[in-house]
Amino acid sequence: MRAARPLATTVAALATLGLVTACGSTTGGGDGAVELTLWARGASLPDDVQTLLDEEFPDYEITVQDIPDVEDKLRAALRSRSGLPDVVVMGGSLPSFFEVSDQFVDLSDEAAAGDAVDWALELGRDPEGRQVALPTDIGPWGFFYRADALEELGYPAEPEEVAAEVDTWDAYRELAQQAADEDVYVCDHAGQNYQAMLAQDGYAYFALEDGQESNVVDSPVSHDAFVGSAALAQDGLCANTEPYTPEFNAALTQEKIVGFVGPAWEDGLLKSAGEQQAGDWRVTAVPGGAAATGGSFVSALAESDHADAAAEVAAFLGGPTSQKAGYLDKGLFPPSTQVHADPDVALPQDYYGGQDTLGALAATAVDAPVVYQGTESSVVAAQFFVALSDLAASGDDPETVYRSLVDANSGR
Amino acid sequence: MPRRTARPAVPTTRRRADQPALRRYWREYLAISPFYVLFAVFGLFPLVFALYLSTVSWDGLGEPDQVGLDQFTRLVSSGEFLDALGNTVIIFLIAQVPVILAALGAAALLSSPRLKGRGIYQTLFFLPQVTSIVAVAIVFQSLFSNEFGIINTLLEAVGLGAVPWMTTAWGVRLVVALMIFWRGFGYFVVIFLAGIASIPPTLYEAARLDGAGPWRILRSITVPMIWPTVLFVAVTGTISGFQIFTEPQVLTNGLGGPDGSVVTLMFLQVGYMGTTLPTVAPDLGFATTIGWGVFVVLVLLALFNSRVINGRRKEMS
Numbered sequence: 172m173r174a175a176r177p178l179a180t181t182v183a184a185l186a187t188l189g190l191v192t193a194c195g196s197t198t199g200g201g202d203g204a205v206e207l208t209l210w211a212r213g214a215s216l217p218d219d220v221q222t223l224l225d226e227e228f229p230d231y232e233i234t235v236q237d238i239p240d241v242e243d244k245l246r247a248a249l250r251s252r253s254g255l256p257d258v259v260v261m262g263g264s265l266p267s268f269f270e271v272s273d274q275f276v277d278l279s280d281e282a283a284a285g286d287a288v289d290w291a292l293e294l295g296r297d298p299e300g301r302q303v304a305l306p307t308d309i310g311p312w313g314f315f316y317r318a319d320a321l322e323e324l325g326y327p328a329e330p331e332e333v334a335a336e337v338d339t340w341d342a343y344r345e346l347a348q349q350a351a352d353e354d355v356y357v358c359d360h361a362g363q364n365y366q367a368m369l370a371q372d373g374y375a376y377f378a379l380e381d382g383q384e385s386n387v388v389d390s391p392v393s394h395d396a397f398v399g400s401a402a403l404a405q406d407g408l409c410a411n412t413e414p415y416t417p418e419f420n421a422a423l424t425q426e427k428i429v430g431f432v433g434p435a436w437e438d439g440l441l442k443s444a445g446e447q448q449a450g451d452w453r454v455t456a457v458p459g460g461a462a463a464t465g466g467s468f469v470s471a472l473a474e475s476d477h478a479d480a481a482a483e484v485a486a487f488l489g490g491p492t493s494q495k496a497g498y499l500d501k502g503l504f505p506p507s508t509q510v511h512a513d514p515d516v517a518l519p520q521d522y523y524g525g526q527d528t529l530g531a532l533a534a535t536a537v538d539a540p541v542v543y544q545g546t547e548s549s550v551v552a553a554q555f556f557v558a559l560s561d562l563a564a565s566g567d568d569p570e571t572v573y574r575s576l577v578d579a580n581s582g583r
Numbered sequence: 584m585p586r587r588t589a590r591p592a593v594p595t596t597r598r599r600a601d602q603p604a605l606r607r608y609w610r611e612y613l614a615i616s617p618f619y620v621l622f623a624v625f626g627l628f629p630l631v632f633a634l635y636l637s638t639v640s641w642d643g644l645g646e647p648d649q650v651g652l653d654q655f656t657r658l659v660s661s662g663e664f665l666d667a668l669g670n671t672v673i674i675f676l677i678a679q680v681p682v683i684l685a686a687l688g689a690a691a692l693l694s695s696p697r698l699k700g701r702g703i704y705q706t707l708f709f710l711p712q713v714t715s716i717v718a719v720a721i722v723f724q725s726l727f728s729n730e731f732g733i734i735n736t737l738l739e740a741v742g743l744g745a746v747p748w749m750t751t752a753w754g755v756r757l758v759v760a761l762m763i764f765w766r767g768f769g770y771f772v773v774i775f776l777a778g779i780a781s782i783p784p785t786l787y788e789a790a791r792l793d794g795a796g797p798w799r800i801l802r803s804i805t806v807p808m809i810w811p812t813v814l815f816v817a818v819t820g821t822i823s824g825f826q827i828f829t830e831p832q833v834l835t836n837g838l839g840g841p842d843g844s845v846v847t848l849m850f851l852q853v854g855y856m857g858t859t860l861p862t863v864a865p866d867l868g869f870a871t872t873i874g875w876g877v878f879v880v881l882v883l884l885a886l887f888n889s890r891v892i893n894g895r896r897k898e899m900s
Contacts, residue, residue: 240858243857243858246643246644246857247643249644250643250644267642267644267865268644270642270644270645271644271645410730411729411730411750412728412730412731413836415836416724416836417721417724417725417728418724418725418728418729418730418731418732418749421725421728421731421732422730422731425731427730427731546642546864547864549861550861550862550863550864553838553861553862554862557838557839557862560750560838560841561750561841561842563750564747564750564751564841565750565841583864
C-alpha cells in the first residue's frame with residue numbers, strides 16, 4: 172500500500188502531462204529541409220499527385236492530406252491560428268475567406284504567368300484585387316444528352332447540330348415537352364437549369380460597385396429564370412432529382428433521364444451512374460449562351476514557414492501539368508487554355524461515342540461571363556434551389572414564392 | 584461542567600494541520616486531477632466561451648461583432664427556433680415515443696420462457712444499431728424515392744397510388760421517424776431485456792397460478808419491477824430524441840426537406856455552424872444561442888420527466 176501510493180501519484184501526474192502535451196502542436200523538421208503540408212479533397216486532385224509533386228519539387232518534403240471537409244477544417248485552423256497547412260485546395264465558399272485574405276499569399280504574379288480563363292481567375296480574387304487562389308479545375312456547363320434518345324424524338328444526334336437546334340431556352344422547353352410526352356426527361360432538376368441561366372447572365376445576387384457590395388437579389392434575371400424553371404418543373408418536364416443522390420442514379424439507370432444541364436464535373440457522376448449507357452451520351456453547349464461556375468481553387472497560406480515554396484507548389488497545382496493529369500484521371504476540367512488545345516489531352520472519349528468532350532466545352536469555358544460572388548451568394552442560391560424543389564411538389568405560385576424569397580433576403 | 588483542556592497534539596500532526604489544505608493533501612489532489620483538468624479543458628472552458636459567443640455575431644472568420652442580447656431576441660422572435668422546436672417535437676412524438684413502447688412490448692415477448700432462438704432475435708434487432716447511418720439513409724432514400732423508389736413501385740403495383748414521401752412535409756417526417764424507429768428499436772429492446780432478466784421468475788409463476796393474463800403480467804409485474812430501467816430509457820430517450828440530427832440531415836442531403844420540415848434543433852444549430860444547411864449564413868453566435876435554447880428545453884423536459892416519474896413511483900408504493 173505504501174509503495175502503491177507514490178506509484179499511483181506518478182502515473183496520474185504523467186497521464187495528465189501526457190494529455191496536456193498531446194493537445195499542443197508538434198512542428199517537426201529541425202534539419203532545415205522544406206516541409207510542406209497540402210490539404211485537399213482527394214477528388215479534386217490527380218490520382219498520383221504525390222508523385223507529380225515529388226518529381227517537380229525534389230528538394231521539398233510535401234505531405235498530401237486527403238480532407239473531405241477541407242473548408243471547415245481550414246476555417247477552424249484559421250480561427251485558432253494553429254495547425255494550418257501550407258497549401259490548400261478547396262471548393263465552394265471561397266468568397267467567405269476573402270474576409271481574411273491577408274492570411275493567404277497574394278498569387279497575382281503566378282496568375283499573370285499562367286493562362287487560366289479570366290472569369291475563373293476573377294473568382295479567386297478578393298474585392299481589393301488580391302489573388303487569394305488560383306483555379307485548379309472549373310465547371311463550364313454543358314447540355315449532356317443521349318444521342319439515341321434525341322434521335323428517337325426526331326432531333327439530330329450530332330453535338331453541333333443539337334446546339335444549333337436547341338439554342339434557346341424556349342427551344343429547350345419544346346424538346347423537354349416532347350421528351351415528357353415519351354415519358355423521359357431532358358431536365359434532371361429545375362434548380363440546375365435556374366443556375367445555368369443565372370451563370371449565363373453573370374449574375375449571383377450581389378454586385379460590386381466601387382469596392383462596395385450591393386444587394387441585387389430582386390432582379391429580372393433571377394425572376395425570369397426562377398419563373399421559367401418553376402414552370403418546367405410544375406409542367407412535369409423535369410425528373411425532380413438532384414445530381415449526386417440515389418434518386419438521380421435510379422432515374423438514370425432506369426433510362427428516365429436522357430439529358431440534363433450541368434457543370435463539366437458531372438462527367439464523373441454520369442460515367443459511374445450511367446455505366447451501361449457508355450457510347451450513347453454526348454455533350455454540347457447549353458441553350459442560351461456560355462455558362463460556367465467555379466470548381467476548385469488552390470491557395471498558399473501566408474503564415475507558412477516557407478510561404479514562397481508554398482506559393483510555388485500552389486502555382487504548380489494551378490498550372491498545366493497538374494491540370495492535364497487531373498483531366499485524364501478524373502475528368503476535372505482544366506482552366507488553362509493551353510491544356511484545352513493539348514493534343515495529348517483533347518482525345519476522343521469512348522463513353523461519349525468518340526466525342527472530344529474537352530474540345531466541346533472549351534469554347535464555353537473561354538466565353539463564360541465573369542460572375543461576382545458575394546459572401547452570401549451561395550446562401551441565397553441554395554434558398555432559391557430548395558424553393559424550386561418544393562415548388563415542383565407543392566404547386567404553389569412561383570411569383571409568390573419568388574417575392575417571399577426576395578423579401579427574406581432583402582436585408583443581406 | 585468542567586472545561587476540558589485540549590490534549591496536546593502530536594507535534595508532526597500539528598505541523599501538517601497548520602499547512603494550507605492544498606499543500607497538505609497535494610498527493611490526493613494530484614491523484615484526482617486528471618478528471619478536473621479534462622473537465623476544465625473540455626467542459627468548463629467551452630461553457631464559458633459559449634456564454635461569450637452568444638453575445639456576438641460571428642461567421643467564424645474575421646472579427647466577431649458584439650451584439651449584446653440580440654441573438655436571444657432573434658431566437659425567440661425569428662420563428663426559426665420555434666419551427667425547429669416544433670419539428671423536433673413532432674418527430675419525437677411519431678418516432679421516439681412509439682419506439683420505446685414497441686421495444687417494451689417486444690422485450691416482454693422475447694423474455695417469454697417458451698421462446699426459442701432468443702439470441703437470433705436479439706442480434707437481428709440490435710443489428711441496425713451498429714449499421715452506418717449514412718448507408719441507412721441512402722437505403723431509405725432509395726426505398727422512399729417518389730418516382731424511382733421501391734415502396735412507391737410496390738404501392739402502384741397493388742393499385743394504391745404513389746405517395747410523395749420525400750416532397751411533402753409529413754412524408755419526409757414519417758420517413759425520418761421510420762429511420763429512427765428502425766435504428767433505435769434494438770437498442771431499447773436490449774436494455775428492457777436486461778431489466779426483465781433481473782425479475783425473479785417466481786413472481787411470474789405466482790401470477791400465472793393466480794390466473795393473470797399476459798397484459799396483466801406486463802402491467803402489474805414487468806413494468807413496476809423494471810421501473811428504474813423505464814426511467815433510464817425515458818430520460819435518455821427524451822434527451823436523444825431532442826438531439827435528432829443525423830437522420831434528417833443525411834436523408835435530405837443537408838437541405839432540411841420540403842419547407843424545412845425536418846430541420847430539428849440540432850440540425851438548425853449545426854447549420855448555423857456552417858457545415859450543413861447551405862440555406863443559412865454561418866453565424867457561430869446564433870448557433871451557440873440555439874444551443875442555450877436547447878439546453879433550456881432539455882432542463883424543462885427533465886423536470887417534467889422527474890415529476891411524472893416520481894408521481895408514478897408514489898402512486899405505486
